[in-house]
Amino acid sequence: MPRFSVIVPAYQVQAYLPECLESVLAQEWTDFELIAVDDGSPDGCGALIADAARRDHRVRPVHLPANTGLGPARNAGIAHARGDYLLFLDGDDTLTPGALRAVADRLAATGDPDVLVYDYARTTWSGTAARNQYAHLLAEDGPPAFRLADRPALLRLLMVVWNKAYRRDFVxxxxxxxxxxxxxxxxxxFPALATAESIAVLDRVCVHYRQRRRGSILGTTGRGHFDIFDQYDRVFAFLDSRPELARWRPLMVRRMTDHLTAVYTARGRLxxxxxxxxxxxxxxxxxxxxCADPAPAAVDGAPPRLAVRVRHGLVRLGxxxxxxxxxxxxRLRRAVARHARWLLRRTRRAALGLHYRLQRRLPVRPDHAVFTAHWHRGYAGDPAAIEAKLRELCPGMRTAWVAAPGYEDSVPPGVRWLRPGTAAYWTALARSKYLVNNVHFDGRLAKRPGQVLLQTHRGTPLKHMGLDLQERPAAARGTDFxxxxxxxxxxxYSLSANRHATLTWERVYPAGYTTLEYGQPRTDRFLRATAQDVLRIRTELGIPPSATAILYAPTHRDYRRSRRPALDPHRLLRELGPGFVVLVRPHFSSLEGPPYAADVPPAPPGDGVIDVSGHPCVEDLCLASDALVTDYSSLMFDYVNLDRPVVVLTDDWEAYRAARGTYFDLLRHPPGPVARSEEELIDIFASPAWHGPRSAALRATFRSLFCPYDDGHAAERVVRRVFLGDEGSPPDAVPLHERRPAPSPARARSLAVPQPVPGPTTAHASHVAIESPDRLETDRT
Structure with a gap:
């Protein structure tokens, strides 16, 4: 007896059926049967189902002699089902990767309820996906299993069958x-939810609900839509047969009225x-x-809005x-509001432009500096390290940080927060002498005589940048060069981390600036953090004291619209066993913009997976981790300064290199072991290879090539040259063999254990080792 019976009826969906069947058969969870019902389809659905059954024994074909409709076809599938749970999927929809395992895990965690409700996303022909607007109703808080009376708001969800798993014996x-x-x-x-003794929810998108451009049943014009009246007659007949369910009648009347008006107003149905x-x-x-007394507030706690009551009243009166x-x-009100918002935006933009032009006529303030990074995504990167050092070395300088709403909490005390696009923002850009960024400011910025602009970039370049993207249209995406x-x-000024970066920046960004080959200021923290810093950050992140923490930080893919990660962190932890945790840090480009149907839902936190996508400081994440897993991210050039293991996952190296272009062959000069697939990555971590001698040798070579100036003093060199006017040659960087990076978590734990040794001198040395182990020769592993 399989755990799941996945029932897929098919009628005239031959263009979508292969993808639908494959989305089930490719699931990592394999304890299921796939019952594919050919509902007398005149196209190739029957042949596709038969072919799938020949290739995979889990497919159980059912061929009906004539078209019966979606409901009877599902009934035919139920008659053949043997699984503990029934799941339904329409022939033009798909399961998301990992959906069945997520359902199985949630069922086990909630005691095998009668019904499990999970989420879906609507996908369009263009590939975009929009999650159900009532997804918040699936929050996994409160009792793990409950009855409908405990969470009546579930009836606000779309009344569909394919976003739920049903116990077969309950059905x-x-x-x-x-x-x-x-x-x-x-x-x-409705009968299933109302009669279930136990219901559970899963806050995860498990189904992609395809919004077909043409050909879907609900998008077809015809009198078949009059069937909705018979269906609600059946619902109320069911209520009349169960007196104990009378409390649901008012809400079902509301739901019916909403549904009827939605069908009536939908274009092209009637x-x-x-x-x-x-x-x-x-x-x-x-x-x-x-009902004589609907009492809607007593049913779901939310009385209908006035507009809804008026609409329902008009329908009821005919x-x-x-x-x-x-x-x-x-409809007219919505159109007017839309045009009013457009006009307001244009007016505001014009007023701010006038304000900026007026401010540019006022004197430049020599003691003001404006910083920002990553398109205003918080206090981070090289600009943050330079700003902090500037306040230390030049207390009279007044600094401001530009951060978008939601990131203002990352700005430290003593630094003025500027919201982009405001009058204060444009005043600061017009009158501050120093402007520091790692990307670019607003395109309307016109730098004045007397202003100084420092470009820090975002790390050592592996992928093609600047003018080199002219030959890479997938990566350039319409860039105005x-x-x-x-x-x-x-x-x-252009800040450079090493000779490779200097030669690259000066070629792909040709101009008359001065290059400062001083290192990466953001890595200064790696040379100054203590054992207690490492342990404190791990505690704040919830990392168990003795766990091996793997930081997974992939970059984005220019050649793909989807944001499919190469690594399943849950699978990695299942294979490695206890003792490991994974910190998941997706690239910021993967967190914004519309999701696409090919996207894999993000791994839910828990079971050793810690979501750190919203953590404000990636340097803290590096300090807290024992190893880094990345692909082509510039973070690898930073992380090697900690002298900790790096494993490179390059499952799409050829495609990435062809689409984006790279400046050197990462497979020949990696910072650590290279895995070409998820399976190879698991094998690396299951053996000592990830932290063995060869890994250390690769890392040492990589550091010598790309980290000559990352000695903990890069920010100071920048501040003294740009802000304090020191024109002399910068001091020599500390040699690699003399640098003492922050201790690894394992070393930090050993240093934090006080050693019971006699004598005041030895006791004092022990105290120093705890407070500042990066200063001691004995800290080197």
């Missing part, structure tokens, strides 16, 4: 079956000559099933023309 006990006709999900979904008839029947249904006028007025060069012409 048999309740005698649930699907009726024929359109909207067959409603007479199944033939024009049948719309008045549909409205009359909707009015009759609302009057027939209306006032067709006023209803149409109201619907038209609402003339505008790019106009911005480069405003640079006074």
């Amino acid at each position: 048999q006990r309740q005698g649930l079956s699907f009726p024929p006709g359109y909207y067959e999900d409603t007479p199944w979904t 033939p024009r000559d049948s719309r008045a008839e549909f409205f009359r029947r909707a009015a009759a249904h609302c009057r027939r099933y209306r 006032w067709h023309r006023p209803f149409r006028l109201l619907a038209g007025a609402q 003339a505008r790019l060069l106009r911005g480069v012409d405003s640079w006074d």
